[in-house]
Amino acid sequence: MKKFLALILVSAMLFAVGCNSVTGTSETSEITQEPTTETSSSETTAEITPIDNKVTSYPVTITDQAGREVVIEEEPKNLVSGYYITSSLFIALGIEDRMVGIESSPEKRPIYALSRPELLELPQVGSQKKFDFEACVALEPDLVVLPKKLSDVAEQLEALGIDAILVNPENEEGLIETINIISVATNSQKEADKLLTFIDGVKSTLKQSLSDVDPVSLYLGGNSSFLSTAASGMYQSDMIALAGGKNVGDEINDTYWVDVSYEQILAWNPQYIILASNAEYTVEDILNDKSLQLCDAVKNGKVYKLPSDAEAWDSPIPSCILGSLWIASVLYPDSISEEDCNKIIEEYYETFYGFSYSSIKQAEAA
Amino acid sequence: MDSATVQLSRQKQHKKEILCFVIGSVLLCALFLISLFIGKYPFTIEGLLSGNERQWLIFKMLRLSRSIVGVIGGFALGVAGYIFQTVFRNPLASPDIIGVASGASAGAAFGILFFSTSLMVTACAFGGAFLAVVFTLLLASIDRSGKNSTVVLAGIAVHALAQTILMCLKLIADPEKELASIEYWIMGSLNGINSNSIKFNILLIAISLVLLFVFHRKAVILASDEGEAKMLGLNVNATRLIVLLLSTVAVASVVSMAGLISFVGLVAPHIAKRLIKNNSIATMFMCGILGSILLESADIFARSAAQTELPVSVFTSIIGVPFLVFIILKGGLKHE
Numbered sequence: 242m243k244k245f246l247a248l249i250l251v252s253a254m255l256f257a258v259g260c261n262s263v264t265g266t267s268e269t270s271e272i273t274q275e276p277t278t279e280t281s282s283s284e285t286t287a288e289i290t291p292i293d294n295k296v297t298s299y300p301v302t303i304t305d306q307a308g309r310e311v312v313i314e315e316e317p318k319n320l321v322s323g324y325y326i327t328s329s330l331f332i333a334l335g336i337e338d339r340m341v342g343i344e345s346s347p348e349k350r351p352i353y354a355l356s357r358p359e360l361l362e363l364p365q366v367g368s369q370k371k372f373d374f375e376a377c378v379a380l381e382p383d384l385v386v387l388p389k390k391l392s393d394v395a396e397q398l399e400a401l402g403i404d405a406i407l408v409n410p411e412n413e414e415g416l417i418e419t420i421n422i423i424s425v426a427t428n429s430q431k432e433a434d435k436l437l438t439f440i441d442g443v444k445s446t447l448k449q450s451l452s453d454v455d456p457v458s459l460y461l462g463g464n465s466s467f468l469s470t471a472a473s474g475m476y477q478s479d480m481i482a483l484a485g486g487k488n489v490g491d492e493i494n495d496t497y498w499v500d501v502s503y504e505q506i507l508a509w510n511p512q513y514i515i516l517a518s519n520a521e522y523t524v525e526d527i528l529n530d531k532s533l534q535l536c537d538a539v540k541n542g543k544v545y546k547l548p549s550d551a552e553a554w555d556s557p558i559p560s561c562i563l564g565s566l567w568i569a570s571v572l573y574p575d576s577i578s579e580e581d582c583n584k585i586i587e588e589y590y591e592t593f594y595g596f597s598y599s600s601i602k603q604a605e606a607a
Numbered sequence: 608m609d610s611a612t613v614q615l616s617r618q619k620q621h622k623k624e625i626l627c628f629v630i631g632s633v634l635l636c637a638l639f640l641i642s643l644f645i646g647k648y649p650f651t652i653e654g655l656l657s658g659n660e661r662q663w664l665i666f667k668m669l670r671l672s673r674s675i676v677g678v679i680g681g682f683a684l685g686v687a688g689y690i691f692q693t694v695f696r697n698p699l700a701s702p703d704i705i706g707v708a709s710g711a712s713a714g715a716a717f718g719i720l721f722f723s724t725s726l727m728v729t730a731c732a733f734g735g736a737f738l739a740v741v742f743t744l745l746l747a748s749i750d751r752s753g754k755n756s757t758v759v760l761a762g763i764a765v766h767a768l769a770q771t772i773l774m775c776l777k778l779i780a781d782p783e784k785e786l787a788s789i790e791y792w793i794m795g796s797l798n799g800i801n802s803n804s805i806k807f808n809i810l811l812i813a814i815s816l817v818l819l820f821v822f823h824r825k826a827v828i829l830a831s832d833e834g835e836a837k838m839l840g841l842n843v844n845a846t847r848l849i850v851l852l853l854s855t856v857a858v859a860s861v862v863s864m865a866g867l868i869s870f871v872g873l874v875a876p877h878i879a880k881r882l883i884k885n886n887s888i889a890t891m892f893m894c895g896i897l898g899s900i901l902l903e904s905a906d907i908f909a910r911s912a913a914q915t916e917l918p919v920s921v922f923t924s925i926i927g928v929p930f931l932v933f934i935i936l937k938g939g940l941k942h943e
Contacts, residue, residue: 465787499915502798505647521723532801
């Protein structure tokens with residue numbers, strides 16, 4: 242009898258543990274799958290607000306990337322951006338002079354100091370992790386743009402009669418949708434058009450130049466640790482594909498950074514290793530890593546780090562196409578020369594951010 | 608009961624204990640061999656036998672090191688758990704009771720924030736663990752009566768302090784980079800171990816384990832009444848200091864390599880004590896074997912259950928809890 246009871250209890254326990262682990266994994270996949278579910282709302286946006294007429298006539302109804310409908314009565318004068326991606330977008334769209342508040346720690350992102358140092362002086366409204374609601378309301382904004390994770394903040398703002406738009410630029414499509422939504426809401430569609438045309442131009446240049454290359458394999462070392470990499474569902478994987486490379490992490494089906502082992506990297510044996518812009522470790526660390534001495538990329542010295550002089554191109558920011566361009570110039574210097582690559586980067590920052598990228602590189606070298 | 612039946616039941620018990628040892632050792636050897644052939648790099652037996660240089664190098668540097676750390680690390684955690692539970696006469700005692708784990712976490716977080724190379728993180732974690740324990744024992748030495756409860760109280764204070772330091776470090780950490788590293792470190796993993804980084808730690812573990820086995824009898828006397836221990840001519844404070852410091856070195860060496868590994872040090876002694884009775888050195892050895900079995904099998908799952916690397920502590924608990932429940936129920940829930 243006792244044995245029987247023991248058996249039942251143990252199996253119940255195992256079952257409970259099993260259930261826990263199952264719900265655990267389904268939860269993570271729910272969170273990480275958010276970007277894919279978002280695409281449906283983007284189509285509705287396009288239907289509601291045709292962006293052909295280039296000038297927004299208020300009132301305008303906008304469906305944001307959380308599927309909320311927001312009616313904006315008149316052109317918003319005071320803008321708050323609680324997300325670094327939209328803050329950078331505001332500069333590219335030329336509406337940063339209307340900003341009255343910015344996300345926390347803007348000094349950590351060099352783009353503001355390079356392009357619009359006055360933004361660093363703006364009151365800060367917190368971050369995704371900890372939003373400062375009072376500080377935001379005190380600025381009496383007409384429109385607040387927030388990342389989708391802050392949906393409860395958006396609800397609260399709405400209750401106070403302040404328009405809030407949630408954005409979710411998790412991938413390239415999401416980013417283009419973000420650009421469209423923001424430009425309609427703030428009446429800056431002409432500038433958005435210019436930006437989108439530029440992005441499309443770089444994209445078609447890449448496609449043409451890389452049409453006949455053999456894809457080389459590439460391992461992307463993550464920000465927090467070299468042993469974390471971008472899985473197939475991540476924006477970074479698309480960035481590599483656009484650059485003509487083959488992300489070895491595509492084998493893993495996930496939508497976030499995943500942890501892998503040295504063994505796994507050696508089994509993949511990538512031809513190139515590229516480190517994320519904000520990686521804490523250096524190219525030298527990887528070249529000197531004894532566990533990687535047998536990896537082709539390390540043996541041949543093909544380890545590079547994405548630049549972080551202006552922005553981290555490996556995140557879905559307006560300039561993210563430059564990440565693909567830069568990687569392509571590293572992987573296929575014969576198809577896309579370093580010179581051409583630098584020229585396009587220079588043009589982008591001159592046009593949309595009003596500073597010279599090459600001069601900061603020179604200043605650094607000096 | 609006459610002396611013949613007592614003799615008989617002792618013999619029976621003795622046979623049972625030997626059987627436990629044999630089963631445990633065979634299981635551990637089997638797990639070790641299995642672990643050598645489970646992982647992400649596609650080693651082939653033919654390749655290894657034919658002396659494929661690339662396969663051999665990777666095998667020695669990564670796979671073998673990881674399997675060895677699984678066995679030795681688990682052994683050290685099991686033995687240290689036994690020592691702590693014995694010395695403090697507390698079935699819930701673990702190295703963390705005197706601040707080892709929280710000290711190591713704070714140290715590792717410090718290393719991740721300010722140095723970021725894996726070697727420095729290991730060194731900082733070790734330093735943090737050791738500092739925390741030294742601080743605890745210093746605090747406890749203020750109380751001249753040298754009671755166990757004073758050490759536990761001092762440990763609680765140091766644990767709280769280390770947790771606060773950890774919290775402050777987390778607060779200034781970049782949420783996307785460093786904070787993630789700290790959290791992953793705390794979950795524990797044998798991933799990233801290679802033959803270059805473990806030699807020193809393995810040596811420290813081996814030395815402290817040997818010394819612990821030499822001192823084991825004194826540790827058992829510590830477990831008895833303090834007055835009694837003194838009567839037996841034992842310098843309670845000095846012995847306790849030595850035994851605790853040795854266990855700390857062993858645990859800190861494991862933790863600094865692999866991060867926090869939960870549950871092994873707690874569960875292995877409980878199972879071992881139920882399998883082997885009245886023989887401290889055999890029980891201690893069994894604790895080690897069980898710890899190794901637990902950690903090695905958990906690591907096999909951690910590296911192979913998914914396409915990615917999973918934290919090993921998830922599996923030490925999943926495997927350990929049902930096992931413990933089974934043993935408790937089998938023992939008929941009787942109090943020791």
